[in-house]
Amino acid sequence: MRQRYLALLSLFASLPAMAITFQTRLESVEWKVEGDQFECRLSQPITDFGAGEFVRRAGEQAIFRIKASGTIMGAGSATLLAAAAPWQPGRGDINLGSVSVSTGGFPFSSSQVQAGRLINGLLDGRSPLIRHYARDGGTMEVRLLPAKFNKAFSDYQLCVTKLLPMNFEQVKQTQVGFPGGGIELDAKAKSTLQTIVAYLKADPSVNQIELDGHSDNSGNRLTNRDLSRRRALAVMDFLKAQGIPEEQITLRFHGERYPLAPNTNNANRARNRRVNIHLDRVAPEEKPAPVASAGDAARTS
Structure with a gap:
């Protein structure tokens, strides 16, 4: 040839x-x-x-x-x-x-x-x-x-017809919102998480999931930090219920510290109530501790 x-x-x-x-x-x-x-x-x-x-x-x-x-x-x-x-x-x-x-x-x-x-x-x-x-x-x-x-x-x-709904570039940075202000996952959030779960089960090389909980500035600092923690926990519990190992999940919570938009109106505050999800492929010796009990927010307060 x-x-x-x-x-x-x-x-x-x-x-x-x-x-x-x-x-x-x-x-x-x-x-x-x-x-x-x-x-x-x-x-x-x-x-x-x-x-x-x-x-x-x-x-x-x-x-x-x-x-x-x-x-x-x-x-x-x-x-x-x-x-x-x-x-x-x-x-x-x-x-x-x-x-x-x-x-x-x-x-x-x-x-x-x-x-x-x-x-x-x-x-x-x-x-x-x-x-x-x-x-x-x-x-x-x-x-x-x-x-x-x-x-x-x-x-x-x-x-x-057998393709996954999203590829890795699309799914590796995902956001789940809590527009109502609570800690319960709504139908949209669950649908997003189901897509993530489907990808994780299809691609075992993705073995690290980082969950970062956030809030708006409606409450005091301690209340907001707790809300962000409970939102991240709600996402983690959903993933665990779908068979995702807890040791692959790292949880952090930040309260109101990292808003997506200024907390000047209801629409912006709704955007800021969220959990950011980041997926990655990490070698075993590089994996961080699975769960941060107080998160970045606690370390920097």
Whole structure:
């Protein structure tokens, strides 16, 4: 494979500026579906180039990207098209806009909107096409073919139904509110915590949960600190009831010390009554003590 790749590079260097197209022969086209609870991928290998693939992470819409096996495609700009098939006379290409191309294993990634339009195009018999403009004036095209797409797309959609509601970047910093002023978890808070629990059970590498309780400034300092403690405890008790080990949980409470907004009206005070939740992956020797009995607020008072 490496010798073939080097031969292609040598050939391209010796040719005048021209258009070069990478695509798989129609009879050899295949689509692959891979994935788990965190990510689904729908890809088509491209002969002598790499692959084109749709990637959908948990909690997000799909993007389209190309994966290069070498550095044939250099940095620059490209046009992304949903191209009409040659056997569909009278249909024009759909220009989805200009995109940036870089060197490396994944030289190009689309927006979510562009990926959605490419999927609709494939279902309509169109080809995702990246037309890259080289510095020497030549043009390189990378094309996927729509053959066998519908069956593979059905399998991909089945994978998507099993994705978690959120990915780690979305779930690692979460907030549970107490807008009513008490310490009880409302329906919204429980729904948020259920999403966190689902992620924790799917990803055992996340083994550290930090709970930081907060209050507004309505009461005196001691009352506010106790309220923030009881709110953090309410969240911890919910997590424990769902099977999350207590030794993974660190609890702190801060009273009114760290408001999100000035405590100047009811809406702002409601925002400040909260528990911030931070998830992390911590090696065993790095883990802090599981529960801080008086928290940061007590140490700094």
